[in-house]
Amino acid sequence: MRLQVVSLGELLVEIMREKVDQPLGVAGTFVGPFASGAPAIFIDAVARLGVNCGFIGTVGEDDFGRLIVERLERDGVDTTYIRSLSDYTTGVAFVTYFSDGSRKFIYHLSKAASGKIDKDQVDSDYLSKVKYLHLMGSSLSINEECRKACYEAVRIVKEAGGKISFDPNLRPELLGIEKIREISEPILSSCEVVLPSGEEAKMLAGTKDAEDACQKLLEYGPETVALKRGEKGSWIFTAKDKIEVASFPVKEIDPTGAGDCFDAGFVVGLLREWPLEKVARFANAVGALAVTKKGPMEGAPTLEEVERMVRTRRWSGG
C-alpha cells in the first residue's frame, strides 16, 4: 500500500472537564480519555476521508496508548511507525473551557512518551514514498528530540520529491514567540502550503493585520497560505490571488480539532489536484463537521458526509 500522506508528532489522550468554568486545580468531574494530539487528529481525519496515510509517533505501553493506536488503526491509519515504550507513559492533556471562550491546559507531554520520537522512527524508505508530509507547530515545540525528527522528515520527503504542509498551531504559552518563529522558519521555507489561524499568521509574520501576515508568509516560499477564519470560512492566498471561501453553518458542540480537520480536508483536496477554491470549500466542510461532536477526534467526518455537505448546504458568511 502506497501512503499518500504521513504526519509525525505528539500522540496523547485528552481528559476534559465535563462542564465549563471548572478550574483544573479544584476537584470536579472530567471525561476521557479521548485520543488526541493535533497531528493525530489531522491524520485520523485524512484516513476517514479515504486517503492512505500513516503516522510516526510514540505512546506508552498502557491503556491510554492502546486506545490511541486502536482508534487510528480502526479509522485506517497505518501505525507501523508508532512505537510503544514500556518505561514512558502516554502523554496526557487536561483541558478546561471557560464561558468566555478561553481554555486552560495541563500537559504531560515533553517528558512523556509523546516527546520520545527517535531517529529510527523517521524511516527514509517509509517517508520517501509519500506525497504530503504534514507537520504541526505544536510538535516542533515539544522538545529538541521531536523537533529534530520533524526537520529530518522534511529533509527526506523533500529530497524524494514529496511536499510539506504546515499548520503553525502555535502555543506561545509553551514557548516564547521568538523561539517559535526561529523553529518554524525551516519548515515555512520548505513547505508547499501553510495553514494558520489569523492570530498565528500575525504572530509568525510579526504584523498587526492577518491579511498582511499571509502575504508576508508567502515570501518564505510556500505556494499557498490558507488562512483559517473559523465560522467565517477561509481565505486562500497565492502569489497571484486571494480567494475568499465561505463557511458552512453548523451547531458548534466542541471546537477542538476543527483546525486540524480543516488541514486534512485541504491536503486531501490538494492531492486530488482540485482548483484551490474547491479545495478550500471541501476543507471548510471538513472543519465545520468536526465541531458538531464532543471529543477531539469524534467529529472527523467521512468523505460521504463532507460531499453531502458541499453538495447540499448553502454557504454562510463570506
Next chain:
Amino acid sequence: MRLQVVSLGELLVEIMREKVDQPLGVAGTFVGPFASGAPAIFIDAVARLGVNCGFIGTVGEDDFGRLIVERLERDGVDTTYIRSLSDYTTGVAFVTYFSDGSRKFIYHLSKAASGKIDKDQVDSDYLSKVKYLHLMGSSLSINEECRKACYEAVRIVKEAGGKISFDPNLRPELLGIEKIREISEPILSSCEVVLPSGEEAKMLAGTKDAEDACQKLLEYGPETVALKRGEKGSWIFTAKDKIEVASFPVKEIDPTGAGDCFDAGFVVGLLREWPLEKVARFANAVGALAVTKKGPMEGAPTLEEVERMVRTRRWSGG
C-alpha cells in the same frame, strides 16, 4: 517551630474513576484532582493529629501542584522544602477500581516533577532536628534520584539521633520483587519501626506466612513491626511480644490512604511514648476513620475524632 516528623517522597494528584469497573482505556467519567502520594497522605494525617511536621518533595508550577501545596499548608504541614518546577508537570495517578476489589493505575510519576527530588532539598539543618523521618517503599521505587534522596535523609536523621519509620508500601508492578528487597534493605536495617501489610511482609521476607515474615523482619534490626490487617486490626511484633489489637467497625467508602493514615497514627503514638498496645489502638482508629470518606486525603481524621472513637467505640475482630 521544631518539627517532630518529616516525610519525603512523591507528591501527586489522583484522578479516579467515578464508578467501579470502568477500564482506564475507554472514555468515561473521572473525578479529581485529589492531593495524593502515599508519603503526602501520611504527613497530612500527622498534621491533622496536631503534630508539627514538614514535607520534602516536588511539584510542577501548575494548578495541580498548587492544589497539593495549599492542601498540606491548610492542614498545618510545613512546606518550606516543597519546591515547584516550571519545566516539569505535577505527577498524576489515574486509578480505577473493579468490583472484585482490584485496582488499576496509570502514572505520570518518575519523569514528572514528583521524581525530581534534589540533593539541595534534603537539608541537613532541617532534618537533623526531627524525631521521626517516615519513608515509603513507593518513594524508593520512583527513580534513582528519589531513592538517593531517601537514603541521604536517613543518614542525616540517624546521625542526629532521630528515628526512622518505614512503610514498605510495595508496588511490585513498578519494580520486580528482588529489586524492591534490595532497595528496601538499607532502610529496613536503619529503622525503628516497619509498618507492612501481610502481603508486603511476606514479599519482603520471602516467607509464606505473614507472622513468620514479621519475625524475620525484626531480624533486620527494627524494634517493632506493625502488621496492618485492614478490617481485622493490627498485630504488633517486638523481640519479646506479639500484641493483637482489634479494629474499629466502620462503613468503608474508599480504602485509599488507610494504611498511610495508620502509619501516621502509629508514629504519633510512638512520639507520645505510649505503650505499644495504646499506640496500635490509636493507629487502628486513624486508619478506620480514613476509609469513611471518598478521596485519598479526605478521611484523615483530627485528633479529637480519633480520641472520640478510641473512647467510645467497641472494638471488632481480634
